[in-house]
Amino acid sequence: MSDLDQRPASNRRPLAQPLPRTWFLGTTEYRLYALREASALFLGIFVINVCWAVVALSRGLETWERWLAFQRHPAVVVFTVITLAMVLLQSVTWFQVSPKAIRVRLGERQLRASWIIAAQYAAAFVVLALLIWRARGGRS
Amino acid sequence: MNLRENKRADRVVSRRTGEPWRWALFGAGGQVAAVVMPALVIVFGLLIPFAGRGDDKLAYERFSSLLANPVVALLVFGGLGVVLWHCCHRIYHALHDLQIEPPKWVRTAIYAVAVLVPLAGWVLTALG
Numbered sequence: 001m002s003d004l005d006q007r008p009a010s011n012r013r014p015l016a017q018p019l020p021r022t023w024f025l026g027t028t029e030y031r032l033y034a035l036r037e038a039s040a041l042f043l044g045i046f047v048i049n050v051c052w053a054v055v056a057l058s059r060g061l062e063t064w065e066r067w068l069a070f071q072r073h074p075a076v077v078v079f080t081v082i083t084l085a086m087v088l089l090q091s092v093t094w095f096q097v098s099p100k101a102i103r104v105r106l107g108e109r110q111l112r113a114s115w116i117i118a119a120q121y122a123a124a125f126v127v128l129a130l131l132i133w134r135a136r137g138g139r140s
Numbered sequence: 141m142n143l144r145e146n147k148r149a150d151r152v153v154s155r156r157t158g159e160p161w162r163w164a165l166f167g168a169g170g171q172v173a174a175v176v177m178p179a180l181v182i183v184f185g186l187l188i189p190f191a192g193r194g195d196d197k198l199a200y201e202r203f204s205s206l207l208a209n210p211v212v213a214l215l216v217f218g219g220l221g222v223v224l225w226h227c228c229h230r231i232y233h234a235l236h237d238l239q240i241e242p243p244k245w246v247r248t249a250i251y252a253v254a255v256l257v258p259l260a261g262w263v264l265t266a267l268g
Contacts, residue, residue, distance in 0.1 A: 021239055037234045044227030046181060047220050051261035053184055054216060057204040058265040064200045071189035080185035087177045094174035120175060128179035135183055135199040
């Protein structure tokens with residue numbers, strides 16, 4: 001930090017106005033950002049829910065049925081549907097920016113951003129297909 | 141002069157934080173979340189609960205036999221753990237956006253959720 005920033009506010013260097021608390025509702029970009037950040041809460045609660053499901057699976061059929069009954073509670077269904085929308089938003093935006101973080105070099109050139117994005121969509125669909133296949137029987 | 145420079149260097153070193161490795165876990169969790177979580181929400185949140193009795197018994201048999209393997213259970217809770225870490229990291233940093241500057245124990249508590257929940261789940265599954 002430079003000495004300039006340490007100086008007290010004056011007429012020539014007025015104090016910056018504090019942001020209003022609801023600044024994130026200000027523009028469409030801010031609202032999208034806020035929505036995306038809010039998705040972390042839904043996602044986190046769902047992960048805890050899945051941890052419970054895995055423990056229930058290890059405890060026997062009765063415990064598992066109780067977990068399923070809880071999932072069918074209307075309030076939980078509403079939560080799950082909101083979570084699905086949130087998680088799709090989170091995934092799509094994550095895939096969209098991922099080429100900025102992932103660089104794949106091919107000799108002199110780099111793999112095009114669209115291929116990196118496509119590969120991640122493909123991975124997400126493979127995971128979905130594997131889970132459905134396993135849930136519906138699969139190889140024992 | 142030399143002494144002063146040393147002191148300054150000490151101050152720089154003492155400003156080191158755990159931020160880099162917390163950030164790395166955040167990145168790993170985000171990647172796992174983006175690829176895996178939509179499928180988990182669709183299959184575990186909606187498809188299996190509404191598939192009907194016969195099908196959810198089948199799902200129980202298939203998934204519980206997988207999880208009987210302790211290595212699989214460890215991987216599952218490891219994956220869920222990094223995703224939860226990612227979420228807790230974002231929730232903590234969202235407090236700043238809401239102009240809440242919580243005391244340090246709040247941060248500890250939030251990150252502790254990300255460590256303790258998957259750990260407890262794994263212990264309960266392994267002992268189950």
